[in-house]
Amino acid sequence: MNIKHFTNHDESSAHVAQYIFDRIQTKIGESGTFVLGLATGASPKLMYQNLVRLLGESELDLSGLHTFNLDEYYPIRQSHPNSYFQEMYRSFWKPLNELNPTFEIPNGHILNGENPKPEFECRIYEKMIEKAGGIDFQVLGLGVNGHIGFNEPGSSGTSRTRMIDLTPETREANKIYFGNDLEKVPTNGLTMGIGTILESKEIVMIVTGEKKRDLFQKLEQRDTPTEEIPASFLLNHPNTTFYSDLE
Ligand code: GLP
Numbered sequence: 139m140n141i142k143h144f145t146n147h148d149e150s151s152a153h154v155a156q157y158i159f160d161r162i163q164t165k166i167g168e169s170g171t172f173v174l175g176l177a178t179g180a181s182p183k184l185m186y187q188n189l190v191r192l193l194g195e196s197e198l199d200l201s202g203l204h205t206f207n208l209d210e211y212y213p214i215r216q217s218h219p220n221s222y223f224q225e226m227y228r229s230f231w232k233p234l235n236e237l238n239p240t241f242e243i244p245n246g247h248i249l250n251g252e253n254p255k256p257e258f259e260c261r262i263y264e265k266m267i268e269k270a271g272g273i274d275f276q277v278l279g280l281g282v283n284g285h286i287g288f289n290e291p292g293s294s295g296t297s298r299t300r301m302i303d304l305t306p307e308t309r310e311a312n313k314i315y316f317g318n319d320l321e322k323v324p325t326n327g328l329t330m331g332i333g334t335i336l337e338s339k340e341i342v343m344i345v346t347g348e349k350k351r352d353l354f355q356k357l358e359q360r361d362t363p364t365e366e367i368p369a370s371f372l373l374n375h376p377n378t379t380f381y382s383d384l385e
Contacts, residue, residue: 141380147346150381154342155188161275171202175276178222181344182277186229194237201240204270207248208287211324212301214251220235222317223248256328276338280345283307284367286355288327294364295371297331319361332371341378351384
């Protein structure tokens with residue numbers, strides 16, 4: 139496992155943002171395009187602020203930058219204040235477009251949690267990623283039960299984008315975003331599969347928060363993947379780095 143340790147979250151967030159910025163600058167310079175996979179949740183928030191500032195204040199032509207989010211609740215309206223659509227609009231697409239209008243908001247893609255045909259939505263999403271040339275760089279957070287995206291424990295390492303039942307732990311962990319009312323947390327999610335995620339050319343996982351300590355220790359001790367900890371499938375990926383601010 140390739141792990142980089144930092145003493146605090148500010149430092150690791152700034153470091154990851156600078157690293158991704160450099161990657162984007164190089165590849166946009168060479169080919170004009172970059173496909174960035176994004177995660178939601180608390181872990182990458184500060185990194186996004188840094189990255190939006192770096193990209194926004196740069197002279198880069200971002201018309202070839204596409205972003206694809208990992209997951210979305212299901213069912214949920216895109217206009218719902220807690221949809222991942224709204225989260226990304228607020229924290230990434232809109233502020234970046236305001237600072238550097240060459241980034242076009244419609245190039246920020248996310249699974250549509252209000253599509254009445256979720257299987258169709260997932261199939262189309264895979265096609266869109268493929269058409270964009272595949273994901274150059276994927277950002278991940280670590281779920282409290284080891285999930286990545288919404289790939290809950292038991293997900294296969296070859297799974298593709300699909301609808302999934304959220305586990306009680308995940309709904310419990312995410313209820314703070316729904317006024318602490320479990321009833322309001324959607325029962326399902328749409329998520330890129332583990333197989334889909336593993337096709338990314340490079341992956342960064344941001345590990346932060348005391349709640350993740352035991353789990354991350356377990357992950358560090360493994361050398362083979364297990365379906366019980368979906369994040370452990372990253373051990374099969376040739377270019378993944380874990381950025382941890384846990385001592
Ligand atoms: C959530 C999301 C994931 C996120 C993870 C960790 O349920 N579906 O995309 O990466 O869990 O969230 P956090 O960073 O808030 O701990």
